[in-house]
Amino acid sequence: xxxxGSNDLLQRGKAIKLAVFDVDGVLTDGRxxxxxxxxxxxxxxxxxxxxxxxxxxxxxxTAIITGRSSPVVERRARNLGIAHxxxxxxxxxxxxxxxxxxxxxxxxxxxxxxxxxxxxxxIRRVGLGMAVANANAFVxxxxxxxxxxxxxxxxxxxxxxxILDAQGNLEAARAAYL
Numbered sequence: 001x002x003x004x005g006s007n008d009l010l011q012r013g014k015a016i017k018l019a020v021f022d023v024d025g026v027l028t029d030g031r032x033x034x035x036x037x038x039x040x041x042x043x044x045x046x047x048x049x050x051x052x053x054x055x056x057x058x059x060x061x062t063a064i065i066t067g068r069s070s071p072v073v074e075r076r077a078r079n080l081g082i083a084h085x086x087x088x089x090x091x092x093x094x095x096x097x098x099x100x101x102x103x104x105x106x107x108x109x110x111x112x113x114x115x116x117x118x119x120x121x122x123i124r125r126v127g128l129g130m131a132v133a134n135a136n137a138f139v140x141x142x143x144x145x146x147x148x149x150x151x152x153x154x155x156x157x158x159x160x161x162x163i164l165d166a167q168g169n170l171e172a173a174r175a176a177y178l
Contacts, residue, residue, distance in 0.1 A: 009145045012128040013166025017109040019055055020096065020122070021082075021156060023066040023073050025115035026132055029152035042072050045152055051160030052080050054173040058164055063099060065092045067118055093121045113159045115139065115151050130159055 063084035111128035115135040123129030131143035132151035147155040164170040
C-alpha cells in the first residue's frame with residue numbers, strides 16, 4: 001500500500017461493514033475481449049476471489065457496482081457469494097446511496113476499490129477509498145491508498161486483506177487453511 005500511511009488505512013479499515021468493487025480494471029485487467037459473435041469474456045484472478053471469500057466469511061458484506069453489463073460478471077459474483085450486484089450503472093454514488101439506505105450503513109462503513117474517473121466520486125466519499133496500482137493517475141492522487149498490485153492481478157486480494165487485518169481477522173482467515 002502507498003499514499004496515506006498504512007496505519008491510517010488500518011484505522012479506516014476497522015469500521016468497514018461493506019466492501020464495494022468496480023469490475024473492469026479492478027477485478028479484471030481492464031481489457032475487453034470480444035468474440036466474433038459479439039459475446040465477451042473477462043479474466044478474473046483466483047487470488048482476488050479467495051480474498052473476497054475470506055472477507056465475506058469474516059462478516060463484511062460485499063457489492064459490485066460497474067458501468068458495464070455482462071453475464072460473466074453476474075456469474076462471477078454469484079460464484080463468490082457477492083451479495084449485491086449493480087451493472088450498467090454509471091452514477092455509482094447514486095447506487096451506493098440506495099444500498100446504504102437499504103443496509104442502514106454510513107459512508108464511513110464503506111470501503112471501495114476502483115481504477116478510473118467514474119469511481120472517483122465514491123472513492124472520495126467513503127471511509128476507505130482505494131485505487132489499484134495501475135489506476136488512472138488522477139484517481140490514484142485522490143484515493144486514500146493505492147494497492148501495490150495491478151487490477152486483475154491481486155489488487156482486490158490486497159484490499160480485502162487490508163480490511164481483514166484492520167479488523168483483526170486476517171490471521172484467523174489464514175489459519176482456517178492450516
